[in-house]
Amino acid sequence: MRDHVGIAGIGTYLPRRYVTARELASSIGIDEKIIVEKFGLKGKYLPTEEDTTSFMGIMAAKKALENAHTNPEEVDIVIWNGAQHKDYPCWLACTKVAHEIGAKKAWAFDMEAMCGSMIVGLQVARSLMLVEKNVNTTLLVSGYRNVDLVNYAHRPTSFMFDIAASGAAVVLKKNYGKNVLLGISNVVDGSFAEDCIVPVGGTKKWPMRPEDLNDYYFHLTDSDTFKERLGNVTLKNFYYVIDDALKKSGFSRKDISYLAILHFKRSAHMEVLNELGLREEQSFYLEDYGHMGQNDQIFSLEEGLRRGKVKDGDIVVLVGAGVGWTWNAAVIRWGKAREPMSW
Structure with missing residues (x-):
């Protein structure tokens, strides 16, 4: 091996x-x-x-x-x-x-x-x-x-x-x-690099003034167009990284056993499951946790194992996205390793 x-x-x-x-x-x-x-x-x-x-x-x-x-x-x-x-x-x-x-x-x-x-x-x-x-x-x-x-x-x-x-x-x-790591895929879109930012505290606006503390939180710099622009690309990029990671692993959508995906609005969660041909029980919706950043996939995997949703031989896909903007997916073959491993 x-x-x-x-x-x-x-x-x-x-x-x-x-x-x-x-x-x-x-x-x-x-x-x-x-x-x-x-x-x-x-x-x-x-x-x-x-x-x-x-x-x-x-x-x-x-x-x-x-x-x-x-x-x-x-x-x-x-x-x-x-x-x-x-x-x-x-x-x-x-x-x-x-x-x-x-x-x-x-x-x-x-x-x-x-x-x-x-x-x-x-x-x-x-x-x-x-x-x-x-x-x-x-x-x-x-x-x-x-x-x-x-x-x-x-x-x-x-x-x-x-x-x-x-x-x-x-x-x-x-x-x-x-529990072998197989294909991993990432894509970014830098056109969103400065859309969602904390506008103070960094070198772009330094030194800080006392009143800057009032702005020390995430802002949208162009709220009028942001939602539409992101909506035009985000699901497409989710599906791209999922398909690409699966392809690198020698699998396709039909092989997915469990999807460990970030927490986002319920309608988007259901849309992703439907697009991938998955049932609700093939994932875990983090409605009792919220969005915990990069930790979401590990909590979902933990819940999947605890509830018997993830079993030996299953193909598990981890999916995430981050402000800036980045989309990411990784494939794991849970349980005993076996060939092929074609990442």
């Missing part, structure tokens, strides 16, 4: 604080029915004071290592693929994570692809592991709390009102023999 990389364990973390759709509706002035039915949100997790971005990733990492029956000192690389909105500006989360979990022999780095970071992280990790002979175990770690940067009074970004907080982590092992 050719060299490959498999998922040896996953871990997740949720803050203690939970807000229901009713509570959210009351605080932001949107009807509860709209939040539940249109936004597809029954409730979501919000960070408490202890839930720094790195803390949530660290807690998930410890669970992932336990799930993988892996000693932290076996980890060769720690990759932080969580949010840029971290404990401090211009700061490496990876070294903090490696220290806190006891990965004493690991080197580490941070990477970012917004909410596509988990799938891109899988691709980067696999590439390193297959090239570097002395890298056998890699830990992907993500914490996400971009909810801090969402202003519920700014209605143009209402599509972000489902954003929540969490941590997720994945342990990858070379030639693991199970």
